[in-house]
Amino acid sequence: MSTPDLFSTDDSTDTQLTSAQPADWPVAPGWQALVNAFFTSAKGESLLAYLQSRIDAGAVIFPPEPLRALQLTPPAAVRVVILGQDPYHGRGQGEGLAFSVAPGVRVPPSLLNIFKEIQRDLGTPFPPFPNPGGSLVEWAKDGVLLLNTCLTVEEGHAASHAGKGWEALTDAVIKHIAEGDQPVVFMLWGNHAQSKRAFIPQDRGHLVLTSNHPSPLSALRPPVPFIGNGHFGQAREFRAAHPD
DSSP states (O other), X not given: OOOOOTTOSSOGGGGSOOOOOGGGSOOOHHHHHHHHHHHTSHHHHHHHHHHHHHHHTTOOEEOSOTTXXXXXXXXXXOOEEEEESSOOOSTTTBOSSTTOBOTTSOOOHHHHHHHHHHHHHXXXXXXXXXXXXXXXXXXXXXXXXXXXXXXXXETXXXXXXXXXXXXXXXXXXXXXXXXXXXXXXXEEEHHHHHTTGGGSOTTSOOEEEEEOOSSTTTTTOSSSOSTTOOHHHHHHHHHHHSOO
């Protein structure tokens, strides 16, 4: 199945969810059993029925590929986990990865602060605009699981699909990585991401990094400002000490 073109101007449906069939949402083979188990569960079936009812009602739902993080980053490849909350709710913004926006889309404030901290911490310049711009696809291909805890949203309505069932799947994904043998860096920014810390065993050698969210509302505030948290340098050192 070909990947939808997020920048097509010919068909607006290319930028929104058109199906509530998991078969239309490819994932890496290593995730397939976990994904199948979820969608055949009562909670998974309820979520799919809800999505189909919203599509039938004419709701505009983003992104077109809700499981893209699981498509680009197989479980065996995960070395860093960055948790977001729910997708961007503007057309053409999100691309199914936490914090990431499609190339050429104006970089949102939280992602801008992420790039600022990378520059401060590692000396890495901002990515060129428009390509890749704010797209983090290459991060995903390099073992960074960019996972929103809710995987769909309706246009103009933040958190509109929160509590509809996605969290059961993403919690299972987090637990799968956390209970594995590969030491992984978990970057938990803000209270929502830090609520998942209970899923991460302390005896698996993982590095758990916490700070405020990169949102301008919290990035410079106590208790642990995002700007200056040094997470990217720590992650680089950890990965060097735990080679594949």
